Amino acid sequence: MTITDAFSRIRSVFGVTSHGPGELAESAPAVAVREVFRRFWPYLRPYRRWLWVVLVLIVLAPLLDTITIWFFKVLIDRVLVPRDFGLFFTLGAAYLGVTLLSGLVQFVDQYLSTWVAERFLLDLRTDLFGHLHQLSVGFLERRKTGDTLSRMTSDLAAIESLVLSGLAQALSYCFKIVLFAGALFLLSWQLAAVSLVTVPAFWLAAKYFSRRIKAASREKRQRTGSITSVAEESLSNAALVKAYGQERGETERLHRENLGSFAAELVATRLRSLFTPLVELLELFGVLIIVGLGTWQLVQNSISLGGLIVFLGYLSQLYAPVRGFGQLTNTLFAASAGAERVIELMDRRPEVRDPEQPTPLGRARGVVGFDDVAFRYPHADRDALHHVSFTAHPGQTLALVGASGSGKSTTGKLLLRFYDPTSGAVTLDGHDLRTLDQADVRRNIAVVLQDITVLDTTVRENIRWGKPDATDAEIVEAARAADAHEFITALPDGYDTRVGSHGRLLSGGQRQRISIARAMIRDAPILLLDEPTVGLDAASTERILEPLRRLMSGRTTIVVSHNLLTVRDADRILLLDHGRVTEAGTHEELLRHDGAYAHLYRLHRHDRPEPVAEQEPA
């Protein structure tokens, strides 16, 4: 971004023009503060009892402040002016007592408020995370992970500052204003009436600034989402960045996004910093008027010296919450910008939903059917699958082969019901998947996917994912069957070795064998293998074929593969071309047919590299 761009952004923020969506972080529709409360207040219901206690403390604190200040009036008028020690000790003891009580109230108030606030955040974050996992895979794939993460962290915290800390502050300010203003009227109603004249000016200033600060804060939040997106994407692809020497480019990309955030923060800070001195000026104005009028009243003997000094004390205490109110509106509006981004996520409904009354499905037999299925990805301009039909029976292996982008993985995603077909139906044991519970469908399918297939935890836990209640013995048995036991025991901590982020501490073949063990332990009637040998050399491929065959036996297996050599034994092979099934049959039938499959197969056979053994750890 050039300096001109930065300034034009600053100008547009000052002008409160609404921004279009940022390049990386999506913008969220504006939401009224009232709506934010309506949405998030229910999360505080479980803590209602504690909130009552906090409320009592919120009243108690300003009450103790008022009493403390009043002591000074008594001290001046009854001890200092008459030079009489009589009341000194009683006053001193009372002052000490009230100060101790005030300290206790502050401690309990802060501790309790933080406890409730943190519980609120905990519940809300867990809920949002759960909700995100309910959303369709397609939705999550389309979003920037970094932006979603920033919504789950800083934007959630902003909601807390709005719904809880903000509200508590507002209540505390209200009580302070009522108590201090009451004391002012008690001391001298004439002076009190004059001093309140400046209050509307405070209000107007706050109103003027808050709208502009909200616009700047919204921009800032969106920019923060973009920074997280760039950082997340860039760091998680560190190897690619290095390999292509893009370190500088990536750093500049982050810098550009940061500049946007920098400009927005400057605008917000400038507005906030203008607001404070302006309000202080108004305050000084009020105090000077009161000192003048008060001196006159003192001469007239209509107020005591103690009364006047304490009046000024209350007045300065009164300005603080009034000013605080102004600033609070700014904070509240800034926080509501964060809330908008969270609400936008929470309002998302899954594209794939369970039926109202799902057909119960225990352990399926495993008959998989595609009945004239067509499918188009959301926001895509053409179909990824057209008129795809096939049936796979238990014990059979159906292979999907074809060029890159021909729709093989899409077929697998429809079987897992990550998406619903645009027309036609995907069936399991004759039931349309849309009539079944998604969890029931997926429980009956074990997958070995081509993408990163292990999590950053121990080998044992990675395998246990397939069957959460699996015993250690079952895990070892599955690992043996997947030809993984040997290399696992050679790892530094055996089954308790952490595999690193995305399983980076393991080789591709080892990762794949762990995911085969996971699929083994799941023991589902249907097996979906998406490119199980991708990225492996010929020797490693040979090595995992044996455990794969063991895994496949007796199950319905759908195998997606580029590598035609791994699918020769399949009972039926479908060749996909631009989303259509163009050839179908056994390996021999397709070779006899001498079409595209036969041609591809011949190419593969000639390309086959010499086996090179994969290195196992010593």
Ligand SMILES: Nc1ncnc2c1ncn2[C@@H]1O[C@H](COP(=O)(O)OP(=O)(O)OP(=O)(O)O)[C@@H](O)[C@H]1O
């Ligand atoms: N999430 C998505 N959103 C939009 N279009 C997609 C998405 N995923 C895949 N596509 C498109 O759908 C078509 C089929 O993709 P698919 O991933 O099924 O191909 P494939 O045969 O598995 O390819 P490969 O062998 O390279 O994995 C392609 O044109 C692809 O661009």
